[in-house]
Amino acid sequence: MLFNSIDFAVFLPLVFLLYWTVFHRTLRMQNAFLLVVSAIFYGWWDPRYLILVFISAAIDWSVALGLERTTDPRPRKLLLALSMTANLGMLGFFKYYDFFIINFNEAFQFLGMPLSLRALNVVLPVGISFYTFQTMSYTIDVYRRQIPATRDPVAFSAYVLFFPQLVAGPIERASALMPQFEMERIFDASKARDGLKQILWGLFKKVVIADSCALYVDKVYDMPEQMSGATLALATILFAFQIYGDFSGYSDIAIGTSRLFGFNLMRNFAFPYFSRDMAEFWRRWHISLSTWFRDYLYIPLGGSRGTKLFSVRNSIIVFVVSGFWHGASWNFLIWGALNGLYFLPLVLTNSNRNHLGPVAHGRWFPDLRELRGMLTTFLLACMAWVFFRARGLDNAVSVYRAICSESLFQLPLSVSGANLKVAFLAVAVMLTMEWVAREQQHALQLSPRLPAWARWTLYYGVVALIIVMAPITEASFIYFQF
Amino acid sequence: MPIRFFLQCVGWSLPILVGLLVYIGIHRNTFPAPRLTANIAVNEQVHRLALLPTTQVDILAIGSSMTLNNLATAPLLDHFGTTSYQNAAAWGIGAAELERYAPVLIRHFRPRQVIVVTNMVDLQRGSPMGAADTASISVHLRSKGGPSTYLRHWNMPYYLRQMETNRIRFSDPGNYEYLGYDAHGASTLEVPKALIDQGRFNEVPPRMADLDTARIAAFARFARYLRQEQVELLVFCSPYRDGLRTSTVEADAAAYATLLRAIVEPHGHRLVNGYEMHWPDDLFCDASHMDHAGADAFTRWCLSKME
Numbered sequence: 121m122l123f124n125s126i127d128f129a130v131f132l133p134l135v136f137l138l139y140w141t142v143f144h145r146t147l148r149m150q151n152a153f154l155l156v157v158s159a160i161f162y163g164w165w166d167p168r169y170l171i172l173v174f175i176s177a178a179i180d181w182s183v184a185l186g187l188e189r190t191t192d193p194r195p196r197k198l199l200l201a202l203s204m205t206a207n208l209g210m211l212g213f214f215k216y217y218d219f220f221i222i223n224f225n226e227a228f229q230f231l232g233m234p235l236s237l238r239a240l241n242v243v244l245p246v247g248i249s250f251y252t253f254q255t256m257s258y259t260i261d262v263y264r265r266q267i268p269a270t271r272d273p274v275a276f277s278a279y280v281l282f283f284p285q286l287v288a289g290p291i292e293r294a295s296a297l298m299p300q301f302e303m304e305r306i307f308d309a310s311k312a313r314d315g316l317k318q319i320l321w322g323l324f325k326k327v328v329i330a331d332s333c334a335l336y337v338d339k340v341y342d343m344p345e346q347m348s349g350a351t352l353a354l355a356t357i358l359f360a361f362q363i364y365g366d367f368s369g370y371s372d373i374a375i376g377t378s379r380l381f382g383f384n385l386m387r388n389f390a391f392p393y394f395s396r397d398m399a400e401f402w403r404r405w406h407i408s409l410s411t412w413f414r415d416y417l418y419i420p421l422g423g424s425r426g427t428k429l430f431s432v433r434n435s436i437i438v439f440v441v442s443g444f445w446h447g448a449s450w451n452f453l454i455w456g457a458l459n460g461l462y463f464l465p466l467v468l469t470n471s472n473r474n475h476l477g478p479v480a481h482g483r484w485f486p487d488l489r490e491l492r493g494m495l496t497t498f499l500l501a502c503m504a505w506v507f508f509r510a511r512g513l514d515n516a517v518s519v520y521r522a523i524c525s526e527s528l529f530q531l532p533l534s535v536s537g538a539n540l541k542v543a544f545l546a547v548a549v550m551l552t553m554e555w556v557a558r559e560q561q562h563a564l565q566l567s568p569r570l571p572a573w574a575r576w577t578l579y580y581g582v583v584a585l586i587i588v589m590a591p592i593t594e595a596s597f598i599y600f601q602f
Numbered sequence: 603m604p605i606r607f608f609l610q611c612v613g614w615s616l617p618i619l620v621g622l623l624v625y626i627g628i629h630r631n632t633f634p635a636p637r638l639t640a641n642i643a644v645n646e647q648v649h650r651l652a653l654l655p656t657t658q659v660d661i662l663a664i665g666s667s668m669t670l671n672n673l674a675t676a677p678l679l680d681h682f683g684t685t686s687y688q689n690a691a692a693w694g695i696g697a698a699e700l701e702r703y704a705p706v707l708i709r710h711f712r713p714r715q716v717i718v719v720t721n722m723v724d725l726q727r728g729s730p731m732g733a734a735d736t737a738s739i740s741v742h743l744r745s746k747g748g749p750s751t752y753l754r755h756w757n758m759p760y761y762l763r764q765m766e767t768n769r770i771r772f773s774d775p776g777n778y779e780y781l782g783y784d785a786h787g788a789s790t791l792e793v794p795k796a797l798i799d800q801g802r803f804n805e806v807p808p809r810m811a812d813l814d815t816a817r818i819a820a821f822a823r824f825a826r827y828l829r830q831e832q833v834e835l836l837v838f839c840s841p842y843r844d845g846l847r848t849s850t851v852e853a854d855a856a857a858y859a860t861l862l863r864a865i866v867e868p869h870g871h872r873l874v875n876g877y878e879m880h881w882p883d884d885l886f887c888d889a890s891h892m893d894h895a896g897a898d899a900f901t902r903w904c905l906s907k908m909e
Contacts, residue, residue, distance in 0.1 A: 126756055137605075140604030309603060316611065583618055584618075587762065590758075
C-alpha cells in the first residue's frame, strides 16, 4: 500500500480509530492488532512475500532466545552466525543473486571460458533490505547483551512488521523500538498532532516535490544520449530534490504515522542539503542506515581506532557496502565509493566533525563561508547522484560526457508533460520552509510565537499545494526498490 | 481523547472539503467525466452516451477525430430521416482501438449501421486501449453514468485539473481539443483563420509505407465482426486539404482507398472515397480536420455518393 494512495487515506483513519477505541485495552491487544494491520498493509502489495518477513522474524526471535539461555561463547557465536546467514542469505538470494551470476558469466566470457549460469529474474520483495537489517540489529544487540531477548512472539513480530516503517525505514534499532512494543501505549494528543503535521509535510515532499521533479528527470534520463549537457545538469539537480523529497517524505510520513499510534521513531533526515561538507551531509542523510553501518560495521571493523590508513580503509568499506546495499549494480557501488572518496580528505585532515551544530545558528542567513560550503556539498552530492540515477554505467558515462561538453552552456530543453516552473516553485517553497525550520525536527514544527492565523494559513497552504500540484498518477517511492 | 482528536481532524479538514465543494459547485458544468481510460475524449464521449435515456440507436458513428470533427450531424439526420443517431467518436480511436471500443458500444446500442470516417493516420497510430479500459466503459454504460464510477476511478488532482481545461475545451470550437458535443455527439471545429496552427495546417500526410500492418489487420477483423453482428459498415475516407495533395499524396490516397475497399467490400460493407473530390483549403482547420462548413459539405457529399 502506498502512503500517497486513496487506499492508505482510508486505511489510516480506520486503523487509528480501531486501535484507540477497540484494541487499546491491553498491551497484547494493541500489539496483536498492529501485527494484523501491518500484515494487511504489506500484503496489499503481494501477500505471498509476507512469508519471508515472518520467516525472518521467527528465526531472529528464536535465535535471540537461544542467545539469552546460554553463556557459552561458542554456541552463542554459532547462533549469531545462523541468524546472519539466514538474513543475509535471503537478502543475497533475492537482491544480489542475478547480479553475481551475470557478472560471473561476463568475467568468464572475458577470460575465454564461457559459463552459462542462468539468472533467476526473481522479484525483489518490497522492503527486504530494511526489515532484514532491523531484525539483524535485534539479534546483534541481544548477542552483545545490550538488550534482553523478548519472550513475546507477537510483540516481536509487530516490531518487525510495524507498518509505518516496514517497507522503507527508518531502520529502527531494537534497543530503541522494541521496548516501545513492551510498554502499553497511551494516547498523547500533542504527539499525535505533531505526527499529523509531519505526515502533511512528508506528503508535500513526496507528492509535490518528488513527483513534479520526476516528470522532467525521468524523461531526460530515459535518453541521455540525445540531451544537452545543460538539460542533463538541470535534470541531475532536480533528481537531487526528487530523491530527497521522495525518501525524506516517506520517512516523515512513517515517523508521523508512528506518532499517531504512540511510537517514536528515529529521525532519518535532518535537512541534508544545508550541510557544509560531505561528512555533515552523511550525518544528515538516511541517518538510520548511516548509524546502522556505523554501529554494526564501522565500529566492529575498528572504527577510527588505529592508524589513519586503517580509519580510511574502514570508511571506504562502509561507503562501498552502503552503496551496494542500495542495489545490485555497479552504479551503486561506484556511487558509494565516490562518496567515500569525498569523505577521505575530511578524515585525513581530521575535519570530518567540524560541523556538528545547525548551520547559521541564531542568524537568519548563512555567512559566505557557510554558503560556499553548502553549495559545494550540494554539487558534490549531485555529481554522485548521476551514478545513482543512471540506468547502467554507459548511461552514467553519457551523462558526464554531455555535462563536460560545451552543450552545458546551452539553454536546457523543456520536456513535454514536465512543468519546470511548478518544479522550481515547489523546490523554492520547500527550501524556504526547511531553512526557517532547520533547527526543528520537520518544517511544519512552527514556532509557537507565530500567530495562530499564520500557522493555519501555512498548514492549509500546504494542503492546497498538495491538491493543486499533485501529479495525476500515484508514483511509487524510489526506495521501495531497495 | 482519541475520538476527540479524530473529530478535531475531521473539523480541520472541513474547510478543505467545503472549499472544494464550493469550487466544484461553481464550475460544475466543466466537471470531467469519470476517468475510465487515459483518453480524455473517450471518457467524455462514453459519459455522454451513458447518460442518454435510450439504449437503442439505429445509426452509430464510431472512430477517431475524423469521425468526431468531420461528420456533421444535420446532413445525416436529413439523409436518414431518423433522430436515432449517435456519434460516439473520440480522438485517438484508431483502427486497433476501434476493434476494442466498437463491440462494447454495439452490444449496448444494437445499431443497424455503423459509420466510420477515417484517414491514413488511423492505420498508423492511436491512443492505446486495453481490456481494463473496455471493461470500465462497459460498466459505466450499464450504470447509466451513475456517480459510483467516480468512486471506482477516484483521482482528485485529475478531476480538478480537467475542470480547469474543460472551461475552454467545452466552450470554444476554435480550440483543436473542442469537446462541445451537439445533441448527437458530433463536435465540429470552427477555428478562426488567424488562429490556425500553421504546424498542423502544413502537416504532411503519412505514406502508405508508414501504415501499421497490425492496425490494418485489426480493421479487417472489425469489418468481419460487424458482418457477423449483421451491422452494415459505411466507411468514409476523409481527405487532406487540397494544398497538400501532391501527386505522391494522390497516389498514396488511391492505394489507401483500394486497401480499405478490399477489406470492407467482401463483407458487403460500403466505402466512399473523399479523395474523389477536391476540398479547398478554407474548409479546413488543419491538414485533415475540417471546420463546420467543411464537415457539412463533406458529409452531404459522402451521403450523396451512397445513393
